[in-house]
Amino acid sequence: MKNHTFAYPFSAIVGQDLMKEALLLNVVNPRLGGVLIRGEKGTAKSTAVRALASLLPEIDVAEGCPFACKPGPTNGNDSDFCVDCAVKAEAGTLATARRRTRVVDLPVGATEDRVLGTLDLEAAIKKGEKTFEPGILAEAHRGILYVDEVNLLDDHIVDVLLDAAAMGVNTVEREGVSFSHPARFVLVGTMNPEEGELRPQLLDRFGLCVQVEGILDIDSRVEVVKRRMAFEDNPEDFARIWAKEEQAVASRVERARALLPRVGFPDELLRLVAQIAVDMGVDGHRADLVMMKTAKTMAALDGRDIATREDVGLAAELALPHRMRKKPFQDIGLAQGAVAGSMEKALA
Amino acid sequence: MPNSQAARSSVYPFSALVGQERLKRALMACAVCPQIGGVLVRGQKGTAKSTAVRALAALLPHIEVVRACPFSCGPGGSLCPDCSARSSGLARGETLPTDWRPARLVDLPLGATEDRVTGSLDLEAAIRFGRKALEPGLLARAHRGILYVDEVNLLSDHLVDILLDAASLGVNIVEREGISFRHPAEVILVGTMNPEEGELRPQLLDRFGLCVEMAAPEDIDLRCEVLRRREAFDSDPSEFLAQWIETERQTARALVEARRALPLVRMPAPLMAKSSELCVEACVAGHRADLTLRRTARALAALAQREDVRQSDLDEAAELVLLHRRRMPPPPAPPEQEPQEEQKPEEHEHEHEHQNQPEQEQQPEPQDGQQPQQQQAEARASEDEGELEQSPESNETDEADAENQGRPLALETIFPVGAAFRVKPIVYKKDRVVRTGSGRRTRSRTSQKSGRYVKARQNPAPTDLALDATLRAAAPHQRSRRELPQPGEMAVLVQRSDLRQRVREKRMGHFIIFVVDASGSMGAGQRMVETKGAVLSLLLDAYQKRDKVGLIAFRGQGASVLLPPTSSVDLAYRLLEDLPTGGKTPLVHGLSLGHELLLQQLRRDPTSFPVLVVISDGKANVSLAGGKPLAEARLAARAIADDGRIRTLVVDVEKAGLIRFGLAQALAAEMGAQYFRIEDLRARDLVDVLRREVLEGTPR
Known part of the structure; x- marks a missing residue:
């Protein structure tokens, strides 16, 4: 991770609380399924995502494994190992390394072979061997896959991305190579709706969705510029000034991660979640699941071990806007008070 | 290189799926009797489609395979060349050594390339030992197992063709890179798709034995149960699996027993007759449905441990077998509707001239209730025209007059969608050229x-x-x-x-935006009906060709994107059906909105071929920036021409009369567009012209 020490600190971002909250939620609980940030240019979307990198926890990885396999006992009968690690684990020679969770960029112009991985040219020509050269999906396993301008992504790249995101496995059957490896990542995308909409299928893959707007308050705007200028003048100093705040956020995230497995979700809230989903007419069950998980994660971030109605209400605001679209080009968003109405109904 | 299909995270247990009984039954029926020919699972996002299929794979009964045969030959079944050579060398009474192993679920990822699907030359063997050998592909791996295609409607056309070939023959023939080889490839094809993303080609549709529609239950208790189980699974998979292991075993046993019982199941003669009757009623094409129906009914009976098929089995089977094969549907049901269109294209030929469209093409109910209103609108529209033919400027006052006289200003009528027609086979041939040729039209490296x-x-x-x-x-x-x-x-x-x-x-070959005049004057005669018919026909054609079609209508005070660029015919039909006609003519807004959409597309994909089709009489009486409406429209037209990347076509719908204003022609000249009059160009021809003249012409 080159010069991440000089990335703009997360805690120094002015306003945009909902976006920051959504990102933090995903750091605490990678199973939320990522976040889509919609908004105009210049609203700190990319800054926030990049700033996230320094808040991400360290993870154990198998040493030298290009797929960042998770060492240690695996869940269930199947393994989360790639082929090499599975062999090493069997032999008991799997070494562990520790590194920070990565934020991996998926550039809009990326080609399919770079995304999925492809035949290793060097090995093929020099040794006549057929080996798999891992791609972006391999790099992003257990990390964050960040797509700036996700709505401009080529259609067929979106297809393979969806494929991998849905299964948590990247299966490559191309160019003479047959290979598959785990690829579970938190998908974070930013987009400017003016440049065109996303396909509903891809929209649904993002756990949460937030809308960001430029701040209108004059004082805050001045503050934005001031901090930005200070940062540009001397990133190192700026980072030092904010180190304390940054540390506070990091430890809040850490506490929340520890607390999350113990957060309770009463039956009453379960019904509430289901009722909201039915009332809002969303497709499938993904919205329900995301609402529940988000509410629990919110409680954990707050330091509580039980989720509340307020959590569910807020979770709905984050989990539903992009799933409400019945027709393309219908505006994305929730009707004011729609969730509240549904909640009252469910609780009555 | 070792294959690592095994690297898969824990699978949610099949029996723990909440609800979705029909899907479970369909999958189990296929597992009992693979000859049924697989399942197509259609449904909304997030309805456990993929989960269910993966879960089933874990339950499949073991199969007996010839030891060390890379093609999983079954003793007694069709054999690959090696195995048949070996078995012919055996003495009488001797058999090939065999093993039992679980049936496979093989993923066909969307990004797969041809060589991996069919199999290709084994690179390492060739380079190191100079040996020409086939490295088996996915079809070989999937032999006697499940070939699973997630989002099958997004699979590249080319791969679909290969799949169809192999699936219909049960044999994969490899003729490439100096290799000539054939091996058995009997696969159960299981596909999932979300219809929102576009439909499947009818030919592939028919290939799937069964079809299930899925939707999430509305029942709160069921939804809560889904949540509870999923959360339990996510937080501790091994614990969850342990809880369900016993039920899973039972289900697996039931499958094995049903397989054993299957050969004994008999179908009584009356039910045989009944099953044929069902197929006839549903107007299915060919006999695959009959066969599949009987097999499915027998499999369901076997699952129930009975030796005779009952009416209930047949009914259940019919729902699964006929869903995607039923034809003569009420519209809209594009995929089923199409083959029918194909059979009788002539019928529609003369129909645009008449008010009476065939029932099936029209909106069913509003016909009666709306007739008077529609006639009224037509009458009014021709009134407009009468006046218009005297002076082109007078139409502005015309609308104002209407307002003054207390008549409703924007008299809206919803016209039915004109007869859709199948694009002629000749056009198809040409189109194939376009598709393969599109890669050759090199613009830049x-x-x-x-x-x-x-x-x-x-x-x-x-x-x-x-x-x-x-x-x-x-x-x-x-x-x-x-x-x-x-x-x-x-x-x-x-x-x-x-x-x-x-x-x-490329999935997105062409990108066609229709800008359609839906103002009052379009109500005259059958203009709107014809226009709607033409757009729909193009859509039907486009969705198979992976073209994208969008529709912008301008009427009243502005233009709006009715149909964003899509390949979903279903959606398009509904939107078209509901498109109202009436009001003023904001032509300039329509043009600039169309331009904007195309630019958006060009930004996203500079290699696409954007096409703008304007269907209008060229009149304009609402301005965008406050200038003269007509002058503004000309400016917008010139901007499109100046862009240079957009191909354009103007269809003039001005009725032939004593005086013609030729406004649309002037507009076409301004835009550098090809120009056609609607009389010279009936709806059917519009499609032809578009394909021939615009899409296949060299880029300007």
């Missing part, structure tokens, strides 16, 4: 490098090198080349004749 790599072809000077194919081409010659003077240091000696170019396929 970079633009050619986008798109999905599906196969490779020989090219001594490739701009986009297909490394794998090149190596395979070079491999067989390595020995002889080594004997040449100065072989070099590389492991592989490549010559110019080996070089292969990637052939890429």
